[in-house]
C-alpha cells in the first residue's frame with residue numbers, strides 16, 4: 162500500500178496518538194495515523210463526563226504524588242508539563258479554566274473542543290494522513306528494527322512507529338488491549354493489565370433506590386481478614402446497587418487493584434461520622450434517643466443520616482421503622498453505631514472493564530527509555546499513553562500522561 166520509508170506511523174488516534182501526530186507534523190515529518198474505529202478520539206470525547214478534565218494545575222512535586230512511577234515520569238513532565246499543555250490549547254483558541262482540586266477543563270465545558278483542537282490541525286494537513294477503520298494486526302521487524310505494520314487494509318512500511326493504542330477499558334472506544342499484544346509479539350513484557358479507577362462490588366450492596374446516592378465527607382477504610390487496616394481515605398462516595406463508587410473508591414481501586422486481583426479477602430467500612438470518636442458517638446446516640454423518646458426511630462435517625470439512607474440503616478440494623486425511640490434495645494442502639502462506623506462489607510470484585518476509567522499495568526517501563534519513549538528492544542519503535550505501565554489518580558493526571566509521553570515520543574523520532 163504505502164512505501165515511503167520516511168514516514169512515521171502512529172497506531173491509534175486517541176489522546177496520545179493525536180498529540181503525537183500534531184508534534185510530528187509541526188516538525189515537518191510525514192505522518193500516517195491509523196485508527197481502527199470509524200472515528201478518532203472516541204474515548205477523549207467522553208472524558209470528564211463530556212467535559213474533559215484535560216490536566217491538573219498542581220505543581221510538579223504535588224503532581225508526581227498522583228502518578229504510579231514518578232521517577233520515570235518526572236523528566237517527561239519537565240519536557241512537556243501541565244503549563245505547556247494549557248498553553249498548547251490556549252494557542253489553539255481553546256481556553257481552559259481551573260476548578261476545584263486544580264482540575265483543568267475547557268472553558269466551553271465540551272470535551273469535543275479538546276478533540277477538535279487536536280484533530281483540526283491534522284485535517285487538510287498535507288503531511289498527515291488519517292486512516293480510519295484501519296486496524297494494525299502485527300508489527301514487522303527485521304534485525305531488531307521495525308520495518309512495517311500489517312493492517313486489515315494492507316502493509317505500510319515505516320522505519321518509525323509509535324504505539325498509542327491505549328489500554329483496555331471502555332472497549333467500545335477502541336481500547337481493547339491490542340497494544341499489549343503487538344508489544345509482546347516483538348519481545349516486550351507486560352505488567353498485567355487491571356481495571357482501575359473503577360467502582361467496587363460488595364457482597365451486600367445498597368437498595369436500588371439508593372443508586373448514585375452521594376455520601377459526603379465520610380472515611381473509607383479497607384481491612385483484611387485479620388482486621389488490619391490496609392488503606393483509608395476521607396472524601397465522597399456514591400452508593401450503588403452492587404457496591405460503591407465515587408472519588409474515594411476510584412482512588413482505592415487504583416491503589417489496591419493487585420490485592421483485589423490476587424483474590425485477597427478485603428472488607429470495606431464506611432465511617433459516616435469520621436470526625437467523632439466511636440465512644441463519643443455512642444454517648445450521643447444514647448442521649449438523643451433518650452431525649453426524643455416519643456418519636457419514631459426513623460425521625461430520630463434523621464439527625465445523623467440523610468432521608469434516603471434511613472431505610473437501609475433500619476434494614477441492616479433490623480429495626481422496625483415504627484419502633485418508638487424509647488423502645489429501642491441496647492443492642493439496637495449499638496447496631497446504629499455499628500452501621501455508622503464499623504460495618505464491614507466483603508468486597509467481591511470491581512465493576513469491570515466496562516466501567517474502569519483506566520488500565521493499571523501495561524508495557525513494562527524498564528523496557529522503555531524515558532528520555533525518548535523508545536523501546537529498548539526494537540529500533541524505531543516508540544510508545545506513548547495508556548499502553549504503558551503508567552497510571553494516575555483522577556483529576557486530569559491520566560490525560561497529561563498521554564499528552565506528555567506523546568510529545569516526547571514524537572520529538573525524539
Ligand SMILES: Cc1cc2nc3c(=O)[nH]c(=O)nc-3n(C[C@H](O)[C@H](O)[C@H](O)COP(=O)(O)OP(=O)(O)OC[C@H]3O[C@@H](n4cnc5c(N)ncnc54)[C@H](O)[C@@H]3O)c2cc1C
Pocket residue numbers: 172173174175176177178195196197198201202203204205207208209210213214215216295296297298325326327328330331334335336337339340517518519545546547548556557558559560561563
Ligand atoms: C469514561 C472515561 C472518562 C475519562 N475521563 C478522564 C478525564 O476527565 N481526565 C483524564 O485525565 N483522563 C480521563 N480518562 C482516561 C483517559 O481518557 C485515558 O487515559 C486516555 O484517553 C489515554 O489516551 P491514549 O491515547 O493512550 O488511549 P486512547 O485514548 O484509548 O486511544 C487509543 C486509540 O487507539 C486505537 N487503537 C487501538 N488499537 C488499535 C489498533 N490495533 N490499530 C489501530 N488503532 C488502534 C483506539 O481505537 C483508540 O482510538 C477517562 C477515561 C474514561 C474511560
